[in-house]
Amino acid sequence: RKEVEQDPGPFNVPEGATVAFNCTYSNSASQSFFWYRQDCRKEPKLLMSVYSSGNEDGRFTAQLNRASQYISLLIRDSKLSDSATYLCVVMRGNKLTFGGGTRVLVKP
Amino acid sequence: DVKVTQSSRYLVKRTGEKVFLECVQDMDHENMFWYRQDPGLGLRLIYFSYDVKMKEKGDIPEGYSVSREKKERFSLILESASTNQTSMYLCASRRQGNTGELFFGEGSRLTVL
Numbered sequence: 001r002k003e004v005e006q007d008p009g010p011f012n013v014p015e016g017a018t019v020a021f022n023c024t025y026s027n028s029a030s031q032s033f034f035w036y037r038q039d040c041r042k043e044p045k046l047l048m049s050v051y052s053s054g055n056e057d058g059r060f061t062a063q064l065n066r067a068s069q070y071i072s073l074l075i076r077d078s079k080l081s082d083s084a085t086y087l088c089v090v091m092r093g094n095k096l097t098f099g100g101g102t103r104v105l106v107k108p
Numbered sequence: 109d110v111k112v113t114q115s116s117r118y119l120v121k122r123t124g125e126k127v128f129l130e131c132v133q134d135m136d137h138e139n140m141f142w143y144r145q146d147p148g149l150g151l152r153l154i155y156f157s158y159d160v161k162m163k164e165k166g167d168i169p170e171g172y173s174v175s176r177e178k179k180e181r182f183s184l185i186l187e188s189a190s191t192n193q194t195s196m197y198l199c200a201s202r203r204q205g206n207t208g209e210l211f212f213g214e215g216s217r218l219t220v221l
Contacts, residue, residue: 008148034208043198043212044151087150091208094158098143100150 001026004090004099013078013106020074021102023088032091033064033071037084038101044087047073078106111135114199114213121220127186129216131199137211138204140182142166142174144195145215151198157182158204189220 006023013019033050050062061074088099115130143151153166155174175183200210
């Protein structure tokens with residue numbers, strides 16, 4: 001079983017709609033969690049950290065469920081520019097483990 | 109603006125050739141990493157370095173070595189390239205401490221024929 005798993009998608013989303021997707025992790029000792037965004041043919045960039053109480057950054061909301069060992073990302077009022085692959089990242093100690101990514105395509 | 113620069117965006121090499129991938133960062137970061145990214149497999153850690161002249165194996169070090177003689181530079185070496193090393197290689201850096209923010213280079217797409 002992979003340490004970090006994501007639905008690869010693609011999630012086809014009408015512009016203006018809401019989309020949400022999860023990431024599961026297998027190691028309960030994982031300490032910190034992040035979402036990265038990777039545009040086509042570009043490098044990954046940090047989108048946001050995920051805090052235990054959940055957190056928002058504009059149209060993006062991240063949640064952590066330690067009991068069920070998953071994190072989620074919700075995008076409200078999707079824009080065409082939100083089309084990207086979203087990578088879940090789990091940190092344990094100094095080690096960062098990436099999920100395979102969830103591809104989101106926002107269409108007019 | 110922070111910057112991680114990888115020396116080559118695209119390389120084509122033949123099986124058995126020695127390949128050098130160079131990475132330079134200008135942020136004075138202590139930690140540097142080499143990943144490879146393949147469809148369906150995500151980013152997998154090859155090697156990392158916590159500081160100058162230090163190196164640690166990641167999850168898939170076989171067939172690779174690294175060099176970190178200067179703080180700003182981290183090199184990935186394929187001693188004898190094989191076709192299964194055809195991939196996108198991403199270098200990243202991070203400041204010391206348990207931060208989850210990696211700064212990536214634009215990647216080097218290597219094709220081994």
